[in-house]
Amino acid sequence: MEKELIRFENISKSFDSTDVLKDLTLSIHENEFVTLLGPSGCGKTTTLRILGGFEMPDSGRVFFDGMDITSLPPNKRQLNTVFQKYALFTHMNVAENIAFGLKIKGQDKSMIREKIAYSLKLVGLEGYEKRSPSSLSGGQQQRIAIARAIVNEPKVLLLDEPLGALDLKLRQDMQYELIRLKEELGITFVYVTHDQEEALTMSDTVVVMNQGRIQQIGSPEDIYNEPQNAFVADFIGESNLLDGIMVRDCLVNIGGLDFPCVDTGFGTDNPVDVVIRPEDVELSSSGEGQTKGRVISIVFKGVHWEMHVESDIGITFLVKTTDHFPVGSTVGISVDPYNIQIMHKPVSEDAQVYGQDESSEGEGYEP
Amino acid sequence: MLRYTVRMSRLKGKDMNRKKGRLLAIPYIIWIAGFTIIPLIFILVKAVTDVNGSLTSANLFAIFDPLHRKALLMSLSVAFFSTLICILIAYPASIILRTSRITNKSIILFILILPMWMNFVLRIFAVQLLISNNGVLNYILTAVNLPPLKIINTPWAILLGMVYDYLPYMMLPVLNSVLSIPEDVIEAAQDLGSNRFRVLTHIIFPLSLGGIGSGIIMVFVPSMTEFVIANILGGGKIQLLGNIIEQEFTVTMDWNLGSGLSVSLMAFVLITSMIFGRNNEDTAAGISL
Known part of the structure; x- marks a missing residue:
């Protein structure tokens, strides 16, 4: 593991008596692509804004490279932000936008011109120097916003739902662009999104958040295959979330x-939550298996069929398979033993809040 | 064939709509013709003719007569300074309002507009009452053993009246343009290393220039042509170009000279408007000419 670069220590924050972050502690390492993932109002944007210096935590400290930066203003921090709505300066052309940070640092003109050209090349918009931001498409504006941030050679790039305003195709292209950019620049990315697919595609580490608390930290594979609680299982991908009783180990x-x-x-005879992914439920036409069931609906989804199967044990499974059953x-x-994921039942409501508007798209203002 | 008839009927529908649209425009055309175009032509014709109806340019150039030149200079300087003072009040106020924690900014806006609900002549009479030699201001000053101020019937009184009257017209577009700058643009500037001062000079100020331009037009133009304030607060002793034009029409009854001076004044107003009205299209508050 690389050296620790950023550490949030016991951060709490509330707006108008609503707790947005509750005792959050998190480490981010050098050259890591970290995604804060969660539904609207989970506190992910607030976490990013505290790191950017736009919000002060009510309590707790933020460390950057070993230094306490909790009360440092944004202009003194060695990081740059890409905003959701691009936030380009409309009274300047593309080159002036990108040069904004460099001019403040007092770099000389030929150096600035070189860096502008280089950063435009990185985002694939060579020759756009003289264009006005308002003449560009949404995707191009976002690339300029990224160029404007990375040209300052920050140690960390903060991205606040940068692809939220783009259409699906462009969003997928930009995901690969961002991965490529990160590899070329070799810096830390802290990315905020409510889109689980985005998080799984790009991240080294995913931090799943809900109601101001971290639910799970792990690699995309960990988060998907080994969710630690029902919220994570339900928020990441689709799943069959079942009540079970742990008879004994295994x-x-x-x-x-x-x-x-x-x-x-998990002890013996303890109630637990069980997750079985829809693609892990195996069906056979012969009727042989651990139990039997009847297909009650089937929908074609392109790569696979999605069906609901009512089983003899009283559970209706969501199943994804490439086989067709009428x-x-x-x-x-x-179900293969390896594909059954056992999780503790939530101890208290505060520790875990399950199923909070996981379907919310394009959130508006998030405190 | 079928497709062709469908297209024809659609076209007919469009034509009908166009005809209806034209019918609806008639009241406005009458309004503009009756109250703008025809009077303007009338003034223009009067301006280039003399009493006998023969062509002359004397009325147009009458503005350079010493008496008129003095009035024009007075008008220009009063208009210039009242506009400047309005900016100096409105701009910092807008910045303070933007950065303040007041959540309900519409109330502040309402208070600002409130004086505009009252007839402006009435408000000027109120100012007269306050600053006249035996007025409220001097009453208070003498009560605390300070020398009374002689403001009434000086250019200062006119300036005060104009600033008081026209401040909302500066405040509204300027505040609007300052408030409409998105917060994340300012945060982006800070993020890129700007301190508060640089944010003000490099982001907020250039992005609110449109509002300032609109404000300048809305204050400068009416104060250039003002004569009522000068009559009431200047006591007839200070002649603005507006006063002279008014007298040509109502006292001397020389409509040709009055029209000539009006046209010359209009030229001045148009030139200033064109200077400040440029690049205004971007702002919501902008009134571009």
């Missing part, structure tokens, strides 16, 4: 039927 009872699994350390047919259902 055996869980779901709906009266025992399923072998690989999890240990509605009404009887199928066998089985």
Whole structure:
């Protein structure tokens, strides 16, 4: 693991008596692509704004490269931000926008001109120096905003839902652009989004947040395959979220039927949450399996079929498979022990808040 | 064939709409013709003719007569300084309002507009009452053993009246343009290393120039042509070009000279408007000519 660059220590913040961040502690390392992921109002943007210097935490400290920067104003911080709505200076042309930070640092003109050309090349907009920002498309404006930030050679680039205003195709292209940029620049990216696909595609580390608390920190694979609680499981991808009872190590009872699994350390006869991903439910036409079920709906989704299967144990499974089974047919259902994910039930409501508007798109103002 | 008839009927529909649109425009055309175009032509014709109706340029150049030149100079300087003072009051106030924690800025706006609800002649009479030699101001000054001020019937009184009257017309566009700068643009400037002063000079000021331009037009133009304030607060002793034009029309009854001076004044106003009205299209508050 690389050296620690940023540390949030016990950060709390509230707006108008609403707690937005509750005792948040987080480390970010050099050259890491960290994504803060969560629904509207989970505190991810506030975390980023505290790092950028635009908000002061009510309590707690922020460290940058070992220095306490909690009360340092934004213009004194060695990081730059890419804003959701680009925030370009409309009274300047592209070159003047990009040169804005360099001029403040007092660099000489030929150097500035070189750096403008280089940063425009990085974002694929060579020769756009004299254009006015308002004459550019949304995607181009966002590239200029990125160029304007990275030209200052910050140690950390903060990105606040930078792709939120772009259409789907452009958003996917830009995801790969950002990964490429990060590799070329070799700096730390802190990225905020509510889009789980974006988070999984680009990040080294995903920080899942909800209601001002960190729910899980891990690699995209960890977050998807080993969600630590029902919120994470439900927010990242689709899943069958079931109630179960841990009979003993490596055996869980779901709906009266025992399923072998690989999890240990949950005690005996303890209620637990169980996650089974839709693509991990295996169907067979012969009717053989751990249990049987009847197909009640089927929808074509392109790569796979998505169906609902009502099982004999009283649970309706969401299933994704490349095989087609007609509605009404009887199928066998089985799940590989490795694909059953066991999680503790939430201890208190405060520790974990489940299912808070996970479908929210394009959030508006988020404190 | 079918497609063709469909297209034809659609075209007919469009034509009908166009005709209806034209019908709706008639009241406005009558309004503009009756109250702007025809009077303007009338003034222009009067300006280039003499009493006998023969062509002359004397009325147009009458503005350079010593008496008129003096009035024009007085008008220009009163208009210039009242506009300048309005900017000096309105701009810092707008910046303070933007950065203040007052959440309900519309109330402040309402208070600013409130005086505009009252007839401006009435308000000028109120100012007269306050600053006249035996007025409220001097009453207070003598009560605390200070020498009374002689403001009434001086250019200062006219300046005061104009600033008082026209400040909202400066305040509104300037405040509007300052408030409409998105917060994230200012944050971006800070993020790139600007301190508060640089944010003001490099971001807020250039982005609010449109509002200032509109304010200048809305204050400078009416104060250039003002004569009522000069009559009431100047006591007839200070002649603005507006007063002279008014007298040509109502006292001397020389409509040709009055028209000639009006046209010359209009030229001055147009030139200043063109100087400050440029590059205004971007701002919501902008009134571009």
